[in-house]
Amino acid sequence: MIEYPDYISPKRKPAPTPDSVVENGKVHYGTFDSSFKELNLLDADKPCGKKASAKKKASRLTEWEAFEVNMDEGSLISAVYKTTFGMGFSIFVWYDKAEDKIYSWRNIVTKKKSRVAAQLVSDYCLCKTKHSNYRIDNDLLNGKASAKGHTKGKCGEFSINMKFERVSPLSNAVMPLAKDKNGELCNPLYSEKDLFKVTGNIVLNGKVYEANSRTVGIIDDHKGYYPYKAHYDWLTTMCKINDDGEEKYFGFNLTRNQSVDQDNYNENFIWVGNELHPLPPVVFTHKDGKKKANEWHVTDEKGLGLVDVTFKISKVFYMPIHAGILECYYALPFGKLSGYVTGTNGKKYVLDGMTGIGEDKTTRM
Numbered sequence: 001m002i003e004y005p006d007y008i009s010p011k012r013k014p015a016p017t018p019d020s021v022v023e024n025g026k027v028h029y030g031t032f033d034s035s036f037k038e039l040n041l042l043d044a045d046k047p048c049g050k051k052a053s054a055k056k057k058a059s060r061l062t063e064w065e066a067f068e069v070n071m072d073e074g075s076l077i078s079a080v081y082k083t084t085f086g087m088g089f090s091i092f093v094w095y096d097k098a099e100d101k102i103y104s105w106r107n108i109v110t111k112k113k114s115r116v117a118a119q120l121v122s123d124y125c126l127c128k129t130k131h132s133n134y135r136i137d138n139d140l141l142n143g144k145a146s147a148k149g150h151t152k153g154k155c156g157e158f159s160i161n162m163k164f165e166r167v168s169p170l171s172n173a174v175m176p177l178a179k180d181k182n183g184e185l186c187n188p189l190y191s192e193k194d195l196f197k198v199t200g201n202i203v204l205n206g207k208v209y210e211a212n213s214r215t216v217g218i219i220d221d222h223k224g225y226y227p228y229k230a231h232y233d234w235l236t237t238m239c240k241i242n243d244d245g246e247e248k249y250f251g252f253n254l255t256r257n258q259s260v261d262q263d264n265y266n267e268n269f270i271w272v273g274n275e276l277h278p279l280p281p282v283v284f285t286h287k288d289g290k291k292k293a294n295e296w297h298v299t300d301e302k303g304l305g306l307v308d309v310t311f312k313i314s315k316v317f318y319m320p321i322h323a324g325i326l327e328c329y330y331a332l333p334f335g336k337l338s339g340y341v342t343g344t345n346g347k348k349y350v351l352d353g354m355t356g357i358g359e360d361k362t363t364r365m
Contacts, residue, residue, distance in 0.1 A: 088114020189224030
């Protein structure tokens with residue numbers, strides 16, 4: 001049983017999950033203990049602070065599901081997206097640790113041809129083009145998921161065929177990114193993250209990488225109404241550790257987004273075996289600015305000494321988007337971690353040498 005220290009808001013304690021994220025037009029904000037059966041954010045009365053047509057709401061909603069894997073040989077970020085500006089795509093980014101090299105593929109379709117799962121209980125993502133096909137199947141009611149697909153391009157040919165089985169409690173949070181003129185919470189962002197053991201393989205240009213007992217995966221499901229000017233920083237790891245002589249699955253999620261109440265609504269936590277430890281709000285410092293940054297530093301916002309993480313960047317995948325009224329800066333760095341994060345039990349988990357994966361994203365419409 002996790003005990004919640006004073007620095008963790010009572011609202012961060014997972015509550016029983018309603019069937020729907022929106023009921024009677026109102027969004028359920030908070031932290032929840034299981035997956036939503038219905039992620040009906042389009043049913044919100046005033047998702048961005050005022051009444052809007054169904055078409056307008058659909059145009060403002062951004063959705064994606066990411067399927068992430070850390071192996072001995074490399075780390076993968078893959079996803080299927082539906083964006084606010086009429087475009088969908090699948091993406092595969094493989095960081096080869098020995099080569100210190102990034103291989104990447106992006107497959108663009110119209111928004112209508114990119115399917116993102118309506119929920120994680122029993123639905124799927126799909127994005128298919130002439131040179132690619134990617135499907136993510138979700139069965140998280142039973143703690144399982146799978147991904148199968150292939151793509152080819154300038155970096156050669158890539159395929160994935162993997163199955164996930166949940167090993168830790170999930171994180172499910174709904175956060176407000178703004179307030180309306182009356183001070184009411186709005187611009188909801190839903191995010192669920194799960195940690196998994198992995199079977200299957202990845203094939204890159206004919207070379208097969210088989211999952212083993214050290215392979216760990218994450219699903220990151222995401223739906224939200226971002227403000228016209230939006231930014232977030234994110235950092236994660238996934239691996240296995242020796243915890244007082246016992247081998248356990250381990251990971252963390254550190255995010256600084258535009259939640260208007262970081263103490264009550266954030267998604268910072270540590271996975272350790274069958275426990276999920278919430279963390280307080282964090283702040284990111286990018287040494288030498290954005291594009292020149294080769295090191296990030298993440299600490300807990302109030303200086304309690306609970307989070308002190310250094311991320312030394314090895315390689316970065318950039319995906320800038322310039323599409324009419326939209327400008328997007330997106331950086332996906334890979335590298336090594338050092339420092340520590342602290343569980344609610346007061347124990348410091350040392351991160352030295354672990355693989356770090358981050359995101360630095362800014363959009364303006």
